[in-house]
Amino acid sequence: MTQHKRKIHYAWWVLLGVALIVGLAKGGIMTAGGLFLTPVTQDLGIGMGSLSLYFSISSIVTMLFLPIAGKLMSKYNIRLVLIIGIILQAGSFAMFGLMNSVWGWYLFCIPMSIGSVFVAQMAGPVLINNWFKKHNGLAMGIMVASGGLFGAILQPMAGNLIASHGWRYTYIFLGVLVMAIVIPTVLLTIRMAPQQKGLQPLGIEEVRDNDKKDVRQVEAKGVKSSVALKSSAFYSLLIFFFFVTSIGSFGQFVAPFAMNIGYNISFAGSAMGGWQIGTLVGALTFGILSDKIGAKSTAIFAMIVGLVPVIMLITVANKPAMFNIAIAIFGFIVASMGTLGPLLTTALFGNKEYSQIYSTAVIGLAIAGMVALPAYGYIAQITGSYTSILYAVGLMMIINVIAVLFAFKGKKKLEAAGLWD
Known part of the structure; x- marks a missing residue:
């Protein structure tokens, strides 16, 4: 053998x-x-x-x-x-x-x-x-x-x-x-x-067989980075990146929030387990959803659905079952961060100079990580409550819906100007 x-x-x-x-x-x-x-x-x-x-x-x-x-x-x-x-x-x-x-x-x-x-x-x-x-x-x-x-x-x-x-x-x-x-x-x-194992990558034979067929299909199309980075579509995307990361950053404060309203650390840990289950399901869902209805509609859907757990946490967080459901939905929505950023960038600007555009846009992610987490901490420290943070998270979701709409309006301007090819 x-x-x-x-x-x-x-x-x-x-x-x-x-x-x-x-x-x-x-x-x-x-x-x-x-x-x-x-x-x-x-x-x-x-x-x-x-x-x-x-x-x-x-x-x-x-x-x-x-x-x-x-x-x-x-x-x-x-x-x-x-x-x-x-x-x-x-x-x-x-x-x-x-x-x-x-x-x-x-x-x-x-x-x-x-x-x-x-x-x-x-x-x-x-x-x-x-x-x-x-x-x-x-x-x-x-x-x-x-x-x-x-x-x-x-x-x-x-x-x-x-x-x-x-x-x-x-x-x-x-x-x-x-x-x-x-x-x-x-x-x-x-x-x-x-x-190193004396093997070829999985599926390499099929890729080689289709190389000649696919070359024209994968020809780079889109906007040059020098044009994209000056466009309203890019600034709208940057805003989306900043706020979607700020929204996700609330995950680090789920446990303090739970304990602030009277739950114990064991309950908070279980709630975070629900967040992670939501993240797992969301990670597998949003890629499929983007293929079905497009990155624009998926992003808007994610932000609108994200308002549901925010409203629940403001109004019925004192009910354990409602708290857990809200946190699981929140985790589901936050999973969209890993897929929507790259997909929106491609949908708006194509793949001609994708890496240059995306690497600049993710500055919004980095800045949000630096600003949002300590900001939430200090707000909680000063006010003794997380309610104002939840209102801010809900507002950021609404702003993100507007940002996505403006981004794709900006894309139409690029196309009309003949800059998308």
Whole structure:
């Protein structure tokens, strides 16, 4: 017998590894930070705004390190890079459990953010693009959904652990658990390229067969970046990016909000599990929906539906079942962030100079991460309530509907001027 034909291509094992790595790094570390805000601030006497400022520092570090990370991943062994990355991310997260001053969060969020760039942001897209020439979209969807799946498991568990063993133990437990699972997963499943296993990427034969047929179909069309970046469509897109990220940033304050209105940390952890389930479903839904009705209609739909959980949290948050339903819907809507940004950029400006346009537009994402999180924290600290934040989130959703309409009106102007070709 030979091994010429295998029932399961090794690309699927790489995807399994990627799903575990990204899922644990996101669901167990990145999105769990909000659960600790109230217990830490109460125990150490730190203001909510002061503590949440570490999220802003993380956003700045991430933005600065992203270009460097790509070069390092292409230069050094991928497994070594990911192991160092998870030690930096999960190890720094565990170190929070030993801190007694807010400066500890400010300090350790720097290596944590550097590690997360490799593990949670860069590894998945790079490896999937290397291994999958067919089913690439499916693989990306599975990877994104894995964060919601693991978050739905780990965040309720974290809430219960904080309630029973305290926030210090839970920080350390989660950090060590993630490292203990991710490091063996990296060693056992991850290879940078199929050639390292004596293979070709999944579906490469079909791509080669269709190359000649597809060349004309994939010819780049759209707007030049020099034109796009000066257009009203681009500024409208930038506004959308800023506000959709600000809306999603509320996820870090779901647990403090729940505890502010009388729920305990275990309930808050369960609610965040519902958020993650909503994110999982949304990650698999919005790509399909965009294919069916287009990016414009999908974006408007997402923002209008997003008003439902905002209204519920303002009016009936004191009812546990309604609170959980609202948070799950909120998580579903926030999942649109991962798909709508790239899809709206393509719909508005085409793919002629997509990377230049998109890389500039995501400045809106980075600025929102720096501004919204500490702003929410300080508003809660000053007012003692999250109601005004919810009103602001609802207003941002309405503004985003208007921004999308203006963006596509701007696209028509570009087409009428003969700048879209």
